[in-house]
Amino acid sequence: MQTSLLNIVGGTAIALGCAAAQAEPITITDVAGRQVTVDAPVERMILGEGRQIYLLGALQPDAPFEHVVGWREDFSQADPDSYARYAAKFPELEEIPTFGGFKDGTFDVEQAAALSPDVVLMNLEARAATEDAAYDDKLAELGIPIVYVDFREAPLAHTTPSMRLMGELLGEQEAAEAFIDFSEAQMARVTETIAAAEPERPRVLVDRAGGYSEECCMSFGPGNFGEYVEIAGGSNIAAGIIPNxxxxxxxxxxxxxxxxxxxVTGGNWEAYVPGGDWVGVGPGADMDAARAKLEGLTERTAMTGIAAVANADVHAIWHQFYNSPYYFIAVQRLAKWFHPELFTDLDPEATLRELHERFLPVDYAPGYWISLKDD
Structure with missing residues (x-):
């Protein structure tokens, strides 16, 4: 049985007996404030969200799937362009068993147990559903710990500790600190300039997943992209309306x-809304199609007579910046849109290219944003 389980993941896992001999128990505090004891370095992990590979890829770019024995099936649907790039380089990912979600109650505890994971990495927003369904108790009875990370609910507060947690679990502390140093230095290029200049802040609407549905408009309150706007020198119009x-x-x-x-935050959501009005930005995106869809969104009732449309200050940016450790790229791009005169020397695309070259396992491809002010 053990041999077949190892074959399921393309031979990337290490035999449990070998792992046990090398690993030692460590106690960590996860982003939920829970103390958890885990055998580390971890050899077998289940990802409660497939897009946690954004963090793993930065820590182990040569073999990001080496220790993944199961994951939630969301990466291929929510970010198919990135998934395709990873699959082209690491075809073994196609063989990793997939799970349903914790929040929708489709996670299979027995399937997870059969894969003998050392840990299950969960996103913080799934904690309530996980506890309501008693997944945590069931996994604990099997000796499988849950560790909570977060890069969505409070990315600015939790991404760094989440990266450090994963560095500890994998024995990749140096890689984690190198990434953290890079992200903090890139954030400082914006925060220090805004603090020194104290510019007048433009009023900003973040249209979350504009065109994904007929509803207009989903947005962000004081967190996530709403916080990015404030850091980048803007004033989020939803901050006083949306409490969360x-x-x-x-x-x-x-x-x-x-x-x-x-x-507008956008992405390739063909799996969810085929042929929708969403703006398909992301790696390798078709910029002509993205621009056409972005222009189409300005014709909605909510855009009637507003200054941004009149002045062509309408932009689209990759939605997954809200849900990845790459948020500092979005902050740089927003700052350059809001205050171009302050950031003449800032090149967000160069920063994104450097991120790929220094830390990520896949090559950079442009297409992560577009503006109606672009030539």
């Missing part, structure tokens, strides 16, 4: 706020 990270604005609220900048 995610919520919605109605067209009347948007028109009354008269945003001077509109930022």
């Amino acid at each position: 990270t995610f919520g919605s604005l109605n067209p009347e609220q948007i028109i009354a706020a008269d945003p001077q900048q509109v930022v």
Whole structure:
């Protein structure tokens, strides 16, 4: 039985007897504030969200799937362009067993147990559902610990400790610190300039997944992209309306706020909304198609007469910056849109290219953003 389980993951896992001989128990504090004891370095892990590979890829770029024995099937659907690039270089990912979600109650504890993981990495927003369904108790009875990480609910507060946690679990502390140093240095290029200049802040609407549905408009409150806007020198019009990270604005609220900048988050969501009006930015995106869809979104009722549309200050940016450790790239791009005169020497695309060259296992491809002000 053990041999077949190892074959399932393309021979990338290491035999359990060998792993046990090398690993030692460590106690860590996860981002939920829980103390968890795990045998580390971890040899077998289940990813509670496939997009956790964004973190793993930066820690182990030569073999990001080496220790993954199961994962939730969301990466291929929510970010198919990145998935295709990883699959082309690491075809073994196609053989990794997939799971349903913790939040929707489709996770299979027995299937997870059969893979003998050392740890299950869970995203923080799934904690309540995990505990309600008693997944945590069931896994604990089997001696399988859950470790919570977060790069969505509070990315600015939790991405760094999440990266450090994963560095500890994998024995990749140096790689984790190198990534953290890079991200903090890139953030400082924005925060220090904004603090010194104290510029007038433009009113900004973040249109979350604009065109994904007919609803307009989903947005961000004081967290996530809403916080990115403030750091980048803007004023998020939803901050005083949406109390939590995610919520919605109605067209009347948007028109009354008269945003001077509109930022639409976009991606390739063909798996969810085939042929939808979403703006398909991301690695290798078709920029002509993205621009056409972005222009189409300005014709919605909520965009009537607002300053951003009149001045072509309407932009689209990769949605997954909200859900990855690469948020500092989004902050740089927003800052350059909001205050081009302050950031003439800042090149977010060069930063993104350097991120790929120094840390990530896949090559850089342009297409992560577009603006109606672009030539």
